[in-house]
Amino acid sequence: MSKKNPEYDFKWCPGCGDFGVRRAIEWALIERLENSAKPIENNVVVAGIGCSGNLVHLLEGQQPYGIHGVHGRSLPIAFGVKMANPDLNVVVVAGDGDFLSIGGEHIGPQAARNLNICAVVMDNGVYGLTKGQSSPTSKVGAITSSTPFGKIEAQADPLELYLTHGATFIASGFSGQPRELAQLITRGMNHPGFAMVHVQSPCTTYNDFFTEMKGDAKNGIAPLIKPISEDHDTTSKESAYNLIRQPGVPIGVIYEDSSVATLDQKVVDIRSKARLKGAEDLLAEFSF
Amino acid sequence: MQMRDFVVRFAGEGGQGVVTSAEGLAQASTKVGYHALTYATFPSQILGGPTWTQARISTQEVLSSGDDIDVLVAFNREAYETHKDEVRDGGVIIFNSNDFELEADPQSFGLPIDELARSTGNNRAANMVVIGALAHLVNMPQQYLKDFVTERFSRGRDNDQEIIEANHKALDLGRSNAEESGFNLGELADPIQPEYEQVMIKGNDAISIGAIAAGLNFYIGYPISPATTILLFMERNLIGENKFVYQVASEIEAITGLIGGGFAGKKAMTATAGPGFSLMSEGIGLAWMSEVPLVIVDVQRGGPATGLPTKTEQSDLMSCMFPAHGDVKVPIIAVGTIEECFYGAIKALNWAERYQGPVILMTEMSLAERVQNIKKPDLSKISVESRETYAGNNGYKRYAGDGMSPMPIPGQPGAYIANGSEHDDVGDTTHLASRHIQMTERRFNKIELLKENEFESQNTNSSICIVPWGGSKGPALEAFNQLKESGVDIGFYYTMLLNPLPPKMLEDLKSKELVIVPELNFQGQFSSILRSEGVNAVSITQYTGLPFKVSYLVSEIQKLCNTKVK
Numbered sequence: 099m100s101k102k103n104p105e106y107d108f109k110w111c112p113g114c115g116d117f118g119v120r121r122a123i124e125w126a127l128i129e130r131l132e133n134s135a136k137p138i139e140n141n142v143v144v145a146g147i148g149c150s151g152n153l154v155h156l157l158e159g160q161q162p163y164g165i166h167g168v169h170g171r172s173l174p175i176a177f178g179v180k181m182a183n184p185d186l187n188v189v190v191v192a193g194d195g196d197f198l199s200i201g202g203e204h205i206g207p208q209a210a211r212n213l214n215i216c217a218v219v220m221d222n223g224v225y226g227l228t229k230g231q232s233s234p235t236s237k238v239g240a241i242t243s244s245t246p247f248g249k250i251e252a253q254a255d256p257l258e259l260y261l262t263h264g265a266t267f268i269a270s271g272f273s274g275q276p277r278e279l280a281q282l283i284t285r286g287m288n289h290p291g292f293a294m295v296h297v298q299s300p301c302t303t304y305n306d307f308f309t310e311m312k313g314d315a316k317n318g319i320a321p322l323i324k325p326i327s328e329d330h331d332t333t334s335k336e337s338a339y340n341l342i343r344q345p346g347v348p349i350g351v352i353y354e355d356s357s358v359a360t361l362d363q364k365v366v367d368i369r370s371k372a373r374l375k376g377a378e379d380l381l382a383e384f385s386f
Numbered sequence: 387m388q389m390r391d392f393v394v395r396f397a398g399e400g401g402q403g404v405v406t407s408a409e410g411l412a413q414a415s416t417k418v419g420y421h422a423l424t425y426a427t428f429p430s431q432i433l434g435g436p437t438w439t440q441a442r443i444s445t446q447e448v449l450s451s452g453d454d455i456d457v458l459v460a461f462n463r464e465a466y467e468t469h470k471d472e473v474r475d476g477g478v479i480i481f482n483s484n485d486f487e488l489e490a491d492p493q494s495f496g497l498p499i500d501e502l503a504r505s506t507g508n509n510r511a512a513n514m515v516v517i518g519a520l521a522h523l524v525n526m527p528q529q530y531l532k533d534f535v536t537e538r539f540s541r542g543r544d545n546d547q548e549i550i551e552a553n554h555k556a557l558d559l560g561r562s563n564a565e566e567s568g569f570n571l572g573e574l575a576d577p578i579q580p581e582y583e584q585v586m587i588k589g590n591d592a593i594s595i596g597a598i599a600a601g602l603n604f605y606i607g608y609p610i611s612p613a614t615t616i617l618l619f620m621e622r623n624l625i626g627e628n629k630f631v632y633q634v635a636s637e638i639e640a641i642t643g644l645i646g647g648g649f650a651g652k653k654a655m656t657a658t659a660g661p662g663f664s665l666m667s668e669g670i671g672l673a674w675m676s677e678v679p680l681v682i683v684d685v686q687r688g689g690p691a692t693g694l695p696t697k698t699e700q701s702d703l704m705s706c707m708f709p710a711h712g713d714v715k716v717p718i719i720a721v722g723t724i725e726e727c728f729y730g731a732i733k734a735l736n737w738a739e740r741y742q743g744p745v746i747l748m749t750e751m752s753l754a755e756r757v758q759n760i761k762k763p764d765l766s767k768i769s770v771e772s773r774e775t776y777a778g779n780n781g782y783k784r785y786a787g788d789g790m791s792p793m794p795i796p797g798q799p800g801a802y803i804a805n806g807s808e809h810d811d812v813g814d815t816t817h818l819a820s821r822h823i824q825m826t827e828r829r830f831n832k833i834e835l836l837k838e839n840e841f842e843s844q845n846t847n848s849s850i851c852i853v854p855w856g857g858s859k860g861p862a863l864e865a866f867n868q869l870k871e872s873g874v875d876i877g878f879y880y881t882m883l884l885n886p887l888p889p890k891m892l893e894d895l896k897s898k899e900l901v902i903v904p905e906l907n908f909q910g911q912f913s914s915i916l917r918s919e920g921v922n923a924v925s926i927t928q929y930t931g932l933p934f935k936v937s938y939l940v941s942e943i944q945k946l947c948n949t950k951v952k
Contacts, residue, residue: 103810103812103814105810105814105816105818105821106810106814106815106816107815107816107817108815137799138780138801139780139796139797139798139799139800139801140796140797142650142796144646152815154803155803155814155815160780161780161801162801163794163796163801163802163803163804164801164802164803164804164805164813165645165646165649165676165803165804165805166803166804166805166806166807166813166815167642167645167672167676167804167806168642168668168669168671168672168806171638171642171669174634174638174639174642174643174646175642175643175645175646175649176646177634177639177643177646178604178606178642178643178644178645178646178647178648178649178650178654179646179647179649179650179796180646181604181630181632181643181646181647182604182630182646182647182649182650182651182652182654183650183651183796183797185797186650186796186797203635203636203638204635204639206635207634207635207639365630368625369625369626369627372622372625372626374625374626375623376598377595377598377599377765378765380594380595380598380623381585381595381762381763381765384585384586384587384591385583385584385585385762386413386416386417386584386585386586386759
């Protein structure tokens with residue numbers, strides 16, 4: 099919307115990883131429109147607060163519904179949208195600070211419920227919009243505006259966290275590879291259950307690890323990202339833990355379990371166990 | 387001596403039958419046409435702890451839990467020591483002589499409650515032993531109670547008859563023991579069976595059914611005293627096609643989840659109390675800003691922080707009216723009776739739909755747990771409102787204009803961004819001064835849609851009037867009636883619509899010399915709001931964790947009237 103909207107005054111810095119993530123989400127939405135009978139208004143993008151959350155305003159092409167809420171609460175808002183109308187495709191977009199720090203408490207409950215949504219987390223290892231503070235995924239020792247003597251707490255491992263909480267789909271992507279990322283997001287959207295797509299999305303202003311990810315053969319820098327080999331067993335938690343614990347950043351689908359019923363399916367199951375009552379029946383229970 | 391009114395306080399340990407005795411007495415009495423109201427206060431623990439419940443039985447509709455205790459039933463010594471001084475002169479104390487012995491209290495007699503219950507073969511009949519004894523004290527016909535027992539335990543089970551017989555025996559044993567004591571309070575006047583159908587219901591259940599009658603189809607909540615029973619009611623009953631109920635992980639999840647539900651077209655509600663309400667603060671601001679209809683029930687308890695979780699107070703008015711940072715003033719409906727719990731819940735949902743934003747339904751501990759007989763609401767006569775929805779194509783400007791506009795629902799055309807940042811008419815973030823002006827005014831203009839002249843008033847010509855809010859309505863109205871009977875020239879106004887106030891009522895109040903606001907908080911929160919509206923209001927405050935006594939209000943109001951006259 100915003101490209102043609104002169105009132106909207108937010109801009110990502112040139113080269114920001116989030117541009118690639120935005121493109122990947124647009125492609126995934128286009129593919130969804132082509133492959134499903136559902137119109138664009140059947141999609142809802144729920145954004146957190148931070149550079150990443152502005153993605154909802156910057157999407158080009160056909161416009162889905164959006165919610166740009168409050169810091170850290172994209173997951174419970176998405177929970178409300180999805181459970182109000184399970185027919186909707188609900189996509190969360192959030193950053194590492196928004197999703198893992200202030201919003202960290204919401205990951206466990208939604209994973210336990212197997213809420214049928216897809217969350218795309220743009221991890222730049224820093225708070226960008228507030229100008230460069232330490233985030234859960236900043237490295238130990240990182241010098242940031244809020245850690246002038248180096249970060250002293252341990253670096254979070256988001257992939258291991260999602261796996262431990264019981265997310266039923268976990269993928270890892272890189273903003274510099276938007277085509278591949280779009281495929282991961284499509285798989286996440288199609289997954290029946292709680293799908294996490296964690297994306298390395300460097301901040302060119304405060305934490306530019308683009309070269310580190312991509313590597314630089316000329317200068318002898320080996321890439322950190324490495325495609326997940328085809329023989330990786332995505333149905334095994336054991337294999338998923340082993341993969342995550344190896345050095346480097348695996349790119350692809352890490353874990354996938356489509357056998358768990360989704361929350362909306364479980365809620366429908368409850369209906370068969372209950373005696374359904376309206377206000378008149380309920381009032382009658384108090385008659386004397 | 388004929389009595390029209392009979393107040394019994396049951397006090398003891400949690401689990402001794404304090405609550406079941408009071409509710410049993412109330413149920414049996416209403417069955418034959420009396421009016422009954424209970425007041426309960428519990429300790430904040432699972433088992434045990436000092437607890438008491440009061441039941442007021444009357445030939446007329448009752449408005450408060452009653453000042454003077456006619457009978458105290460003390461299940462243990464601590465209960466006796468704590469409550470004996472509140473028994474009126476000429477009243478009676480029944481103590482459980484299986485638990486402790488009393489000497490030299492001429493007002494009391496011992497009843498071996500546990501032993502008598504045991505002798506019926508059913509230990510759970512202890513409450514009927516007590517009720518039988520009470521019935522003798524006020525000469526209530528034994529048949530009333532026996533019929534009640536028969537009906538209550540005829541549940542189509544094999545042991546129905548056995549249980550009924552044991553409970554009948556318990557009633558007889560209680561009665562004969564009380565007869566032997568020689569005590570008698572007089573004769574409770576005959577009940578007048580109302581012509582209309584009735585229900586006997588707790589405040590929180592009345593709110594739950596009212597909300598469901600108004601079309602509630604989305605409820606999420608988190609357990610917190612004294613709001614939990616609304617969550618439990620919904621978990622059992624808000625089930626069916628297109629309905630959703632869930633216990634989430636925190637009040638933050640509850641309010642933000644409600645925003646998702648309200649945005650996606652649902653009539654959404656949660657219920658909470660002080661600490662949970664505080665956690666919802668930012669989310670309520672988001673609902674106001676993004677214009678999402680939803681209802682938050684605040685069941686007030688005592689104090690800030692954890693405070694007094696199981697006591698009653700009216701100290702959340704300021705936080706409910708101004709729950710969030712920035713320019714926010716949220717519509718409030720504060721209920722004062724069990725009937726208002728039902729109708730207030732309907733209005734709260736209607737308001738949220740009508741103006742598309744958050745509405746707070748305020749109630750309080752004393753109403754939440756109160757059991758009372760009320761006229762059965764006629765569901766065919768209630769009016770239910772639903773939001774105006776958008777029915778055009780994509781490309782809609784959802785936030786255009788300076789007032790309420792049709793709301794698109796996801797799944798249907800009209801996609802927009804519901805934004806908690808200041809936004810333009812499509813919902814994109816902006817910092818333009820002109821937009822902030824337009825949107826701020828738009829959000830406040832919508833409140834105009836809620837102005838209704840729904841209020842009660844009596845003796846409106848008087849220059850001094852009593853204006854209670856919420857649960858203080860009952861005691862204040864009784865105090866008003868007493869003052870009026872004794873010839874004091876005073877008026878009475880009441881509304882459950884606290885924001886926006888009924889314009890006509892506000893206009894009247896502005897013309898008064900003195901407006902007296904009885905309220906259960908230290909600061910005098912409602913009188914302070916009235917003063918900001920140009921009303922000369924003063925509060926009568928109390929912050930004990932208990933409701934007002936009528937006698938206290940009568941004397942305080944008289945003092946204020948006298949000062950004014952001088």
